[in-house]
Amino acid sequence: MGVSSGPLLGGDGFLTTKISAVANWGRKNSLWPMAFGTACCAIEMMGTFSSRFDIARFGAETVRFSPRQADLMIVSGTITYKMASVCRRIYEQMPEPKWVIAMGSCTCGGGPFDSYAVVQGIDEFLPVDVYVGGCPPRPEALIDAVMKIQKKIDNEGPPIV
Amino acid sequence: MTSPPDPVDQIRERISGYILSESTFRGEISFAVGVESIVECCSLLKNTLGFTYLVDVTVVDYLTVKFPRYEVVYLLHRFGENYEENLRIRLKVALEQDGPAIDSVTPVWSGANWLEREAYDMFGITFRGHPDPRRILMPEDYDQFPLRKDFDVRDRESSKRSFERALDEGLE
């Protein structure tokens, strides 16, 4: 990214960059989460979105319940085998580029539910970008995960599209 | 001066024809009832004796502990006049290991519908005359009865199979 000499963007100043870099910068700071909340963690996720923790400070407050309008899937809560096919289907419906946060112990590795019905970690059928431990994780932890995703987008450079 | 008659005695008297045995533990009374007379007994309890509220229907699997293997448990509640009495009794029905089946009490209390479906889902007990005898919690193509004592809690094979089938088909 290059900026012309003279006062920054003042007067007739201009800025040279690549479209993909700008797009990436925009992507990073306006993540649209798709709240895939199933259980207890969903309540902490709601806490993160509402007044006190206010995820809007990180540009990720536009919660979409439709996968087609979102680029960050927050899987919060236990995923059972009955739910897993739905979860996978919803992931497939999201447009590229997309990221996944596994929120809570259950999504990371089954958590306390080592039983016949529960998937032992959603990475069995989904590519996960950030894992957040805790049962449930505090809202600060979820915010941290969102920031890690932002860092990841930054590091990855422009998406290959 | 005579004390007022104990309501439990009155109930015992009325349904004595159905009771096989009874037991009390921590002040809770349970009556064992024969499998063939459960619906009759329940209708009598609901319609004549005022047990309008069915609290719960559940099953216990006594694999090696007791014979016969299964026990269906009904928890009944009577509000009483002006909702002041609040009496609770428990009915138990023993069921055989092979092809356990019992008449459904859904015609008596419609609230038994899902409770019996769950009992079928978890223990494989057939409720004859049930209006909607499908699985309720597990996927419909699941082939085990998870709460039976001879089922291992960590046995995920059947779940995985039905997950893969669902992936192939999509959600219906």
Next chain:
Amino acid sequence: MERVEIVTEELGTEPDGTRKHTMMLNMGPQHPSTHGVLRVVLYLDGEKVKEAVPHIGYLHRGIEKLCEDITYQKCLPYTDRMDYLASICNNIGFILAVEKLLGIEDEIPERAKVAEVIMFELGRIESHLIGIGANAMDLGAMTAFLFCFKERERIYEILEMVCGARLTTSYPRVGGLPMDLPEDFSDTIRNFLRIFPKTLNEIDGLLTRNKIWIDRTKGVAVISKEQAVDLGITGPILRGSGVPYDVRKAVPYLDYENYEFDIPVANEGDAYARYLCRMEEMRQSLRIIEQALDNLPDGPYIADLPDIVLPEKELVYTKMESLIRHFVLVYNGFETPPGEIYHAVENPKGELGYYIVSDGTGKPYRMRVRGPSFVNLQALPDMVKGGFVSDVVAAIGSIDIVLGEVDR
């Protein structure tokens, strides 16, 4: 509405030649207003619901089976994760059930009982806030939800101070409390009692006489008294239909008979009546908390029962006997008399019952949870039949289900 699939299922012809459509509309399991993972299949005739078939089990985690393998103390964290909107109420219900099984109700210190009442009622407020807030949000009133959540954060703070966790509390132990109440417990709760009524009035002002809210909830999702009893429904739904049944009054536990409080009852049986019941219940909870705080005694916080209660940490580190006792209690659990008990508490959603069968060992032979949401959800098809599609959302919100408890 998202994640909706539209399938025209039946095509027939009316006698006059017009074609008849029944549309199948799949709502959920991923839908913003199904409060988790409920799936409802609606059969529609135009905008009218002909039939609604709920499909559940998307969050079935096998809690009942898991509990058969572990000691009673270790079952406690699983109870948090059933009705996670009011974990503390589930915890206390389970602890009371185990205490009843052991027959040690009379040995629980007064301080523990009173503290449990306070925590229980805080749990009720916590749950009703989400119940009302989420119901309002589903119908478009975002502000009410944010107001509710703000207060919920305050309750989280209290819970965190008392038990160290915001949501999944795992708080009391069999025999009393795991540790003494923090020093500023009374002050914090009195502070909450001062602040909370103001917000409650704000929520009241936002909704109770709001034209849109009334239009969307009055006369919607009606269930009659007879139907409600027949279906086994409990909690605010049953009371909203005119039955004054509340386990706290009917079969008192934790000495609830000594507290003065009313049971709000409405006769309309619609979503608005349930909303009013919940609002009033929160006010009554405040009343109970106030009385409990006034009577909070000093003294021991856990019963002196060496066979059941873990020894103090200090003794575990310094005394051999205590160390052994600690190990035995953690590994084998405490012995229970063989038998079976059912204990119910009035959870915010209705009657939460634990049916425990013990075979004399430290692990429950069978632990059945009678979740109120599971039974209450049965009313959904009756409630929405003949109504509009948009009222389904209001109905689900007004039942106030928690899928963790429906599916267990």
